[in-house]
Amino acid sequence: MRLNDLDERIVHALAEDARRSYADIGSEVGLSAPAVKRRVDRLRAEGAITGFTVRVDPAAMGWETEGFIEIYCRHNTSPDDIRRGLERYPEVVSASTVTGDADALVQVFASDMRHFERVLERIAGEPFVERTKSVLVLSPLLRRFTSV
Structure with a gap:
């Protein structure tokens, strides 16, 4: 609609x-x-509005480290396989398949650098993951929650 x-x-x-x-x-x-x-x-x-929610500042939960992980998958990995593999990580706040060399881009919040590293290691160890590449956010410049 x-x-x-x-x-x-x-x-x-x-x-x-x-x-x-x-x-x-x-x-x-x-x-x-x-x-x-x-x-x-x-x-x-009609399904245009799917629900109502609360936006919580990750820092209020003690998650002050943010990063993005590019996932490069093994051959014949479906988007459903990626989603199922990532949905059990509470640190993963979004994941999308993408164009370009990577197969998926994952946004992660963690309490500190060591926590982020542990999450990265666990994701890299998933059976469908061939390799990863990560970047850390220094300063978020713009976040829009009101866009559709």
């Missing part, structure tokens, strides 16, 4: 702060609170 302009504005408002009231969102987009609720209910029913 494709969102119309009004639905997109509602989704962006919810992505910014999902705890906002329907009345508050309605005043921003020019609708009544019941009209916003009906639209949100419809967007949920």
Whole structure:
């Protein structure tokens, strides 16, 4: 399904702060609170909105080291195999198949450099992994959580 302009504005408002009231969102987009609720209910029913969540600063959890790991897989490794292999690592916050030389790119948060190294070693030891290449984040410059 494709969102119309009004639905997109509602989704962006919810992505910014999902705890906002329907009345508050309605005043921003020019609708009544019941009209916003009906639209949100419809967007949920149609699968455009898949849920509501909390964004937690990883540093608040003691995870202050961030890095990315490029994974180079053995021949004939499917994306499902990669996902299944990575989903048991709580340190992995995102993983995607990518174009280029690597097969997947994995974002990892860890408590410190040693923790990151242990996660990297465990991922490198997965049966589907041929080799890895990693980079550490020095300073995050821009993070957008409200984009769709």
